[in-house]
Amino acid sequence: MSDPDETGRRPGRLGVGVVGAGRVGAVLGNALRATGHAVVGASGISEDSRERIDTLLPGVPNLEVPDVVERAELVLVAVPDDALGPLVSGLADTGAWQPGQLVVHTSGRFGTAVLEPARRAGAIPLAIHPAMTFSGTSLDLARLEGCTFAVTAPAPVLPIGQALVVEIGGEPVVVDEEARGxxxxxxxxxxxxxxxxxxxxxxxxxxxxxxxxxxxxxxxxxxxxxxxxxxxxxxxxxxxxxxxxxxxxxxxxxxxxxxxxxxxxxxxxxxxxxxxxxxxxxxxxxxxxxxxxxxxxxxxxxxxxxxxxxxxxxxxxxxxxxxx
Structure with a gap:
């Protein structure tokens, strides 16, 4: 295996930022980290979220959301459904999204249309939803194996979403944008x-x-x-x-x-x-x-x-x- 570079990442791996270290975000961040990606930052405001960062993402700095986005090549957005649209739009208004950056949300309700402000800035939108309940503890990690994930993305980048799911042990199924609800x-x-x-x-x-x-x-x-x-x-x-x-x-x-x-x-x-x-x-x-x-x-x-x-x-x- 190749040696890591000065950022801590191995060649071919991504720097992952977790926006919303809730029950889902912290667990998926841990799963991505276990496959060799580097989690470069996470945002957590509540005491529970801060504890999850310490437990599931030890050594990862707890940062403000714009700082997480700035550092990351893959931004994992795991926030409540009603907060997702305003968050994505607000970050677009401040110029936070970067061309070529992968933006992955975990909402079951939405496809990639909600990520349109990020896409207009050149980011690559992906919607990946795990069909399971989360406790927000390490017990969830074993349950990811074989778990079905709904993947929605523009056709050219759909394989990226599917590959991310397979990488953490899940089984991707493609769900059309209009069928997400x-x-x-x-x-x-x-x-x-x-x-x-x-x-x-x-x-x-x-x-x-x-x-x-x-x-x-x-x-x-x-x-x-x-x-x-x-x-x-x-x-x-x-x-x-x-x-x-x-x-x-x-x-x-x-x-x-x-x-x-x-x-x-x-x-x-x-x-x-x-x-x-x-x-x-x-x-x-x-x-x-x-x-x-x-x-x-x-x-x-x-x-x-x-x-x-x-x-x-x-x-x-x-x-x-x-x-x-």
């Missing part, structure tokens, strides 16, 4: 709402007298998730086949059990104020019913009976509320 909505719906669903199920179990709801749910939900995600890659004639993993009363057309669930969850809501639990159950059961019907798990009459029961429960729930 839908892509991100799908991930948020799946991951964020799964957390809410688990919290609601745990609350109901606790009310049923289960002291360790997480322990009860883990094997059941783990098996269901594994089966559903495996089936999702198989087409079933009406779309991704994840519904093949569906079990329980809806998949059997067992309307009596669904009615009992609705009664008990409504009682929980009345006792605890957790009105989101029966509401979520009702909406998701509607979706399960329609998909079970489309995939021929149940027939028309069973689906109609289930939907009638769910519609009746929704009307009763709304009528009994005193607040929206």
């Amino acid at each position: 839908l892509y991100h909505a799908a991930l948020a719906h799946g991951a964020n709402h799964l957390v809410v669903l688990v919290a609601q199920a745990a609350q109901a179990l606790e009310a049923a007298g289960i002291a360790t709801p997480g322990r009860v749910l883990a094997p059941l939900l783990g098996a269901a998730l594994e089966s559903a995600t495996r089936s999702a890659d198989v087409r079933d004639g009406v779309g991704p086949g994840a519904i093949a993993a569906l079990t329980g009363p809806v998949s059997r057309g067992d309307v009596g059990t669904v009615r009992r669930h609705l009664t008990d969850l409504s009682a929980l809501a009345a006792a605890s104020g957790a009105t989101d639990v029966p509401d979520s159950y009702t909406e998701l059961a509607r979706g399960a019913t329609r998909r079970a019907l489309a995939s021929h798990r149940i027939d028309d009459s069973a689906a109609q009976a289930l939907l009638d029961a769910l519609d009746s429960a929704t009307g009763s729930s709304r009528a009994g509320r005193t607040t929206p």
Whole structure:
């Protein structure tokens, strides 16, 4: 391997600047550093961000954002979605972006259009989003191996984004600019709402007298998730086949059990104020019913009976509320 030059970089490697040493930025900076790139600076304002720089990027100076950009050949921008556009535009207004500089953001919501001010200054725009949740600790590094990254970039530079992903052990998938919003909505719906669903199920179990709801749910939900995600890659004639993993009363057309669930969850809501639990159950059961019907798990009459029961429960729930 070649010796490093006076900047600390090896020939062919890049000086990386991390703008936003949050849970994602610090981890990806560490991963790039592990492949031989030199992290030349990072920005972190909060105490947590400063601690991440010390822990995951030891020896890297904590700098102001313009100083990070000035030093870097590859600028990794890992800031909240709503802050991304103003940050990129503000740096463009001060002439911070440099011709030939790689500017990589990690937002799932945006493609490269948000980087247009940097591109006009001669920078090379890349959007690279890892499809996983981050703890902001070294535990995330192993999880990058095999993780899918959505890559969006102008066609001539798309291979650069793909190569960066492969370099840190990820698997790149190309997502078109206009599809980024839908892509991100799908991930948020799946991951964020799964957390809410688990919290609601745990609350109901606790009310049923289960002291360790997480322990009860883990094997059941783990098996269901594994089966559903495996089936999702198989087409079933009406779309991704994840519904093949569906079990329980809806998949059997067992309307009596669904009615009992609705009664008990409504009682929980009345006792605890957790009105989101029966509401979520009702909406998701509607979706399960329609998909079970489309995939021929149940027939028309069973689906109609289930939907009638769910519609009746929704009307009763709304009528009994005193607040929206």
